Amino acid sequence: MPLNRFTKDGHPIKFVQGNEAVVWGAIHAGCRFFAGYPITPSTEIAEGMARELPKVGGVFIQMEDEIGSIAAIIGASAAGAKAMTATSGPGFSLMQENIGYAYMTQLPIVIVDVQRGGPSTGLPTKLSQGDTMQARWGTHGDYTAVALAASSVQEAYEATIRAFNLACKLSTPVIVLLDELIGHMREKLVLKKPEEIHEEPRSFPTVPPEWYLPYDIPSDFIAHPSPFGEGYRYSITGLTHDRAGFPTSISAEITERLEALREKIVVHKQEIWDWKEYYTGDARILIVAYGSAARAARGAVEHLRRKRFKAGFLELKSIWPFPDGPLLSAAKHAKYVFVAENCMGQLIHPVKEALAGTHIRVVSVTRYDGHPLEPAQIVHAIKEEI
Amino acid sequence: MPRQGSQNSSTGRRTGTRPGGKKNKRTKLLPDRVERFEIRISGAGGQGIISTGMLLGEAIALGDGRNVSQSQAYGPEARGGATRADLIISDGDIFFPECHEPDLLVAFTTEAYEKHAPSVKPDGLIIADESAVDIVMGNARTVKVPFIKLAEKEFGHPIVANIIALGFLATYTGIVSEKSIREAVEDRFAGTKYLDMNLKALEAGFKLGKEYAKKYPL
Structure with missing residues (x-):
């Protein structure tokens, strides 16, 4: 465990890697479920989550591969948890289909991609920014991505917190694009105090179950499917669905759905932008x-x-x-x-x-x-x- | 940089003032204020190179309160392969977190020594395991130290050579305080059966560094 020190105003300071900063950001943002498969240069995130999650009552699972990893966090998200996975290029490729599933079903998840040299196995221990476009276009179909970035250990911490808040606010997958250099380099990290962290809550329906439309399209275009187990019965599907969540082949419902999925990100773009x-x-x-x-x-x-x-x-x-x-x-x-x-x-x-x-x-x-x-x-x- | 009247008889290469160097009374390798000071720790995978960089960075950043970035380069191998850890110390922002021209090189293998020694600044310093130096290279002074031999002799295993080197760096070069590096090592091994051995290795490094400071003053 790293040395613990404090700033004059009582903020803990650590000398840690960008990957460890992601762990602290996730824990502080309320992440309580992590499923992943180790891959250089992101493995320290899985290691850190395995170490830290049990201390806060969270769950860590090492899955059989990256497809299982993202499927598990989508499941955890459907059950109401703030969930994350972390990977690098090859694993990120395997996750692409299910990124589209999380987008279509509007379930918030956070995916951290610590980019390494590619294509294929490429350069496991060296840096690259070659997934910039994969983050945008990797999944199939008309899809609108949300991706954040960081250029220092401190920013990796802050971007991770932001990723959870945006995911929960917009009910969509959010990608954090790091790279080997930022993931592995060590710098000072000043942690926030719990009272300084804004934690966007998962949304719960306010209407009675019999009126509930999980995929209704409100004025801000964001649907908030209720966490399973709260008494609201509905269908979750990757098929293009109507407002009740059931598959549809009606033109008006198809275009309305695809437009709402895009618009919820486009109308909130100024909140997402950070520079x-x-x-x-x-x-x-x-x-x-x-x-x-x-x-x-x-x-x-x-x-x-x-x-x-x-x-x-x-x-x-x-x-x-x-x-x-x-x-x-x-x-x-x-x-x-x-x-x-x-x-x-x-x-x-x-x-x-x-x-x-x-x-x-x-x-x-x-x-x-x-x-x-x-x-x-x-x-x-x-x-x-x- | 310290450069006057020093001699390293273990290499027999430098005597008196260094060529082209002006007299300089500074006694500290790492000044109190510095725009950019580069340290490279290099060796083979499995020698604890990155751990050494990490502990040193932690001690300088958190213990001594300086601005440090530590990055690393290693191959896909679990053991073997050239490995290095770079530390940049600055009072300003650190943009590029890797070494251009190290001010201080620590080398544990011949491969690492021969690869990196020529890039060290002429008024910089090279500390190399004595087993790493066949032919003295580069324009900077090379100090040969038996880290690995001492680790094997005193502790029965070469694994603590890097901890001995950390102790040595504290007392010989002053780039990190003894207190900070001891805290970092304690913290790292707290609660494990390796704590005692590592603290003893660190003390052995402190002692060795003090001996060298008398024999080969910077």
Whole structure:
């Protein structure tokens, strides 16, 4: 167990990995069920949950594989628990079908993907951001993803808490995209006190059971299926269903369902969006990055500012739905936008889409050998281009 | 960096002021305020390299109250394979959490020594297990220390060589306080049957570091 210290105002401080920060974030957000299958570089999350969950009355199960893992947390969620799993690329691929199931059935779950080099078994112990698009499009069908990101141990803790709150609020799966560097690096982590943590509760129906429509479409588009065992009988199915939860083949009900599933995320996108800006006020050169690439981008922008370049940096702490509003605002004075990624270029696509109506030149800065991008590489790419 | 009048007869390479170096009265390897100080611990999988980095990071961050990032690189093997842990100490933000040019290298194998010694800053310091150094490399001073031999002789197993090295780092280089590293080791092994052995190994490291500080002052 790590050393325990406290800040002057009584917050516990730890020196832990990003993966351990996820464990504390989950416990503090009310997670009481974890099912997973160990995979580098996410295994420390499962280890930590196995150690910590029993202490708070929670349940940890090691499943036979990743398909079983996500199925188990969806089941736990249907029974009212705040539930999470953690994995990496290959396991994340196996989970994709059931991510769509959780989306369709509107059951809140949290999936942490500590990205490693791919495709396939790839580089188990090295970092990558190659699942950026898998998080968005991995499951089949028309699907709208919610994914958060973190570039430090502290942010991994905060993103995990946020992921649970958003999942419960929107009744949808939320993905936390970390990478090997953030998952394995150790830094100081300042934990919140219980009274400082907002814990979004699971919603319970207020109508009597005979009036209950689990998949009703209210004005905010969010259905809150009642946890099983509360006296409300209904059907949960991955088939496209009507408001009572039974399969439907009526056109109006199908389009209404698919639109409501999308709209509940689109109308709440400003609540989901999370970002940080550095020197964007007058930036002619804007760097966009998330996760470990964001650390290099911070270093690059500090260097460029010292050299009197009008450079700014937009760090994305939520990836999906893509924060196009914050990007357009940060790129207001930009001539160039550089998208820095630890993969062959994925985040650049939504950036280009968002800036399509402008004259801004969008340039990709990538590294995909399993090592983190360095500030100098970004600086070099910028100087080459402008 | 300390550089004057030092000599490491175990390598016989440096005497007096280092080439091109100016006289510097600083006696601390790690200054009280620093923009970026890089430490690399390197060796083979199974030697406790990452544990060493973790304990050192924990002691410097939580015990000594400094800003530290610790990252690591290792292969998919459970044992063997080149392994390293990097620690960056800074009074500002730490953007890139891996070493560019270490200020301090600790190497437990020949492979690690030969791979990383040339990247150490010329006024940096290399502490290597004596078994790791065939030919002295790089521009920084190399100090050879019998961590593994001592671990085998005193404790019957090479596994505590890294804990001896942690003790050595505290008293020889001062990058971490004895109190903080002892607390980190105690905390790590509290309640296990390994606590006693590890604390003894740490004390042996403290003692060895003090001896070296007299013989080969920084």
